[in-house]
Amino acid sequence: MHNKELESYRQERLDEMTIEEMQEAMDKGKLTSEELVLMYKENISLRDKNTDAVLEMNPDALLTAQALDFERRQTGPRSALHGIPVLVKDNMDTCDKMHTSAGSLALKDHYALKDAKVVEKLRQAGAVILGKTNMTEWANFMSDKMTNGYSSRGGQVKNPYGEFDVGGSSSGSAAAVASNLAAGAIGTETSGSIINPAAQNSLVGIKPTVGLVSRSGVIPLSHTQDVPGPLGRTVADAVALLEVIIGIDPEDKITAFAAQFEDYDWRSHMRKDGLQGVALGVARGLFKEINDEQAELFEQALDALRECGAEIVDEVDLGVEQEDLGFAVLLHEFKANLNAYLAKSNPDQRIRSLDDVIAFNNEHAEKMLKFGQNLLEQANGMSGMLTEREYVEALERNRFLAAERGMKNVLENIGVDALVLPQDFGCNIGAAAGFPSITVPFGFSPSGEPFGITFAGQAFSEPTLIEYAYAFEQAVKGRRKP
Helix, strand or coil: CCCHHHHHHHHHHHCCCCHHHHHHHHHCCCCCHHHHHHHHHHHHHHHHHHCCCEEEECCCHHHHHHHHHHHHHHHCCCCCCCCCEEEEECCECCCCCCCCCCCCHHHCCCCCCCCCHHHHHHHHCCCEEEEEECCCHHHHCCCCCCCCCEECCCEECCCCCCCCCCCCCCHHHHHHHHCCCCCEEEEEECCCCCHHHHHHCCCEEEECCCCCECCCCECCCCCCCCEEEEEECCHHHHHHHHHHHECCECCEHHHHHHHHHCCCCHHHHCCCCCCCCCEEECCHHHCCCCCHHHHHHHHHHHHHHHHCCCEEECCCCCCCCHHHCCCHHHHHHHHHHHHHHHHCCCCCCCCCCHHHHHHHHHHCHHHHCCCCCHHHHHHHCCCCCCCCHHHHHHHHHHHHHHHHHHHHHHHHHCCCCEEEEECCCCHHHHHHHCCCEEEEEEEECCCCCEEEEEEECCCCCHHHHHHHHHHHHHHHCCCCCC
8 A cells, every 4th residue: 555654554453453443443533434445445455366255346435435434523423333344245235336146147237226225224324335245156046066155256255264165155245354354244144154154264143033134135045034144253343233234124024023123232232241140052963963173172162151151051952953944945935036036126137037047047058057056947946936835834844843843942941041053053943943143253173274153042032142152252262363
């Protein structure tokens, strides 16, 4: 950077700087949003060649930051995110000069007609949308052979910690935040797509309860399981992002439940003693395939939880395994949801249905079908009307097994406050139930692969899960930058 003072700041202070620290510096006049944007742009230009995490930059980011700096001087900050540069996953509509493509070249020319609700709320809070992040194409529902983090539009996202799985499908969001390319990012989860990349990139990831954050304007997979959520380097950063995207949206009826958390004091749950007297269940049946290194790290994490005052209730039986759920619900809902989204998208965008997507991929097979498209083809074999007996039975079965007989019943009957799991093991259960989970960094394997633990609870138990996550984070301080 030509500004040597700013370059020194970027090299010596920006990395791992928290959102709160950025706000304090801006309030004291020692830093501006414009300077933050310039420094993150520099980081992206120098570091993203190692991760391919950022798919597209927002041409208006610098001007937006300048306007927000002026507003701060005139009337003060709007929120804890005022002037903070954040990235959003490429399946979120942005009504600006950026495209929205879900990582697919089929939608490379698609400009959304309005912001997704979550993007709108970020802008209203004063956040600077710095750019779009790469992702596993079509939220990892194109081919069961596709590697996490690959898209035809952006290529392969790489883990900044080494030759490890980067996680999916919010791969770019996670790798970017881990590499200090933005203060935080928003991903989406259907089943593990926030929790998995958070664990693989030594981050905090929050998968909210379905109903807490709007899904309107997000390229969909499943209307019963999809939900946006934050990725941050600390619990406090992730919560700062979460609190501004929560809210009621008339276009997403389930968000009526979010009313109870509007104007909620989330900071009151940042308690270092948040694990004292808490009972945490370990459902080992959900992670039978854990490797030896991860198993050892998990046992160490359980010891750390005990030292924080938690009681570990071992060998909890949920009465359901992930294999019991299948993915029939996703197959049926994907076609119905994607067709509805594409049909209502910008009229200038020629891809109007799943049929069109598959035809485009076949027409450009060399670029599009590196891993095939068997999941797209299977989904397209459904009616899209959601009338099939297979779908109705699978939907009812999944919600009963995962929520009523699984997590809700067990947590209430055995007196356990939440489950604690290694990495993203067991995420399908919470996803099918629509329940929340939070992943926190714990440490690294001997080869340097990040390892985190996940707290999972009942619907709208985010406040207590945040307490557990914050107390654990403060006790173990398991993150280190790449």
